[in-house]
Amino acid sequence: EDQVTQSPEALRLQEGESSSLNCSYTVSGLRGLFWYRQDPGKGPEFLFTLYSAGEEKEKERLKATLTKKESFLHITAPKPEDSATYLCAVHRTGGGNKLTFGTGTQLKVEL
Amino acid sequence: NAGVTQTPKFQVLKTGQSMTLQCAQDMNHNSMYWYRQDPGMGLRLIYYSASEGTTDKGEVPNGYNVSRLNKREFSLRLESAAPSQTSVYFCASSDVGPWGYTFGSGTRLTVV
Numbered sequence: 001e002d003q004v005t006q007s008p009e010a011l012r013l014q015e016g017e018s019s020s021l022n023c024s025y026t027v028s029g030l031r032g033l034f035w036y037r038q039d040p041g042k043g044p045e046f047l048f049t050l051y052s053a054g055e056e057k058e059k060e061r062l063k064a065t066l067t068k069k070e071s072f073l074h075i076t077a078p079k080p081e082d083s084a085t086y087l088c089a090v091h092r093t094g095g096g097n098k099l100t101f102g103t104g105t106q107l108k109v110e111l
Numbered sequence: 112n113a114g115v116t117q118t119p120k121f122q123v124l125k126t127g128q129s130m131t132l133q134c135a136q137d138m139n140h141n142s143m144y145w146y147r148q149d150p151g152m153g154l155r156l157i158y159y160s161a162s163e164g165t166t167d168k169g170e171v172p173n174g175y176n177v178s179r180l181n182k183r184e185f186s187l188r189l190e191s192a193a194p195s196q197t198s199v200y201f202c203a204s205s206d207v208g209p210w211g212y213t214f215g216s217g218t219r220l221t222v223v
Contacts, residue, residue, distance in 0.1 A: 043201050043214030044154070087154070097142050097161050097205065098169060099212070101154040
């Protein structure tokens with residue numbers, strides 16, 4: 001059974017204080033690992049897809065990296081508008097179109 | 112650009128009542144999905160439709176039915192609502208495969 005574990009559950013940062021969110025996964029044959037951002041009262045918004053170990057993708061202050069067991073979402077010099085819940089999900093070979101999601105990391109960036 | 116539209120946004124049901132959650136997408140995506148989101152449980156797949164005319168069960172299908180009405184629309188029906196179905200329901204769509212799901216804004220359902 002696919003498993004996705006995200007840590008920490010919640011993270012409070014000061015503006016400009018860089019940090020990383022972790023997504024550990026267990027899946028038989030990874031086809032893709034996804035990162036989403038979810039604002040309160042809204043649906044998740046797609047950020048990145050990573051396909052193989054060693055791959056990195058960047059968007060503004062966010063950089064996602066992937067190893068064979070985990071993915072990190074690095075947030076550099078965060079701003080209050082980066083406050084959101086960040087979700088990780090995996091797609092496995094032979095899993096049809098289904099994604100398995102983690103429970104998310106709730107990030108709050110304060111002035 | 113509407114993307115994925117869900118109706119209603121909020122609903123309160125009594126135990127045993129039925130209702131249908133509606134979802135429509137305007138991106139010409141082939142695949143559509145219904146998820147529920149509960150605190151501490153993450154997003155769990157209820158049903159999905161890989162293409163028009165097909166539907167498949169996800170992780171938590173019991174108590175739900177779906178209809179892929181056409182390429183644009185995918186509805187979720189609760190035949191006899193139970194308090195355990197209190198949740199936030201999200202519809203999503205994607206092109207072939209799950210790459211870059213686009214989610215709707217959700218339906219917050221309370222069953223009393």
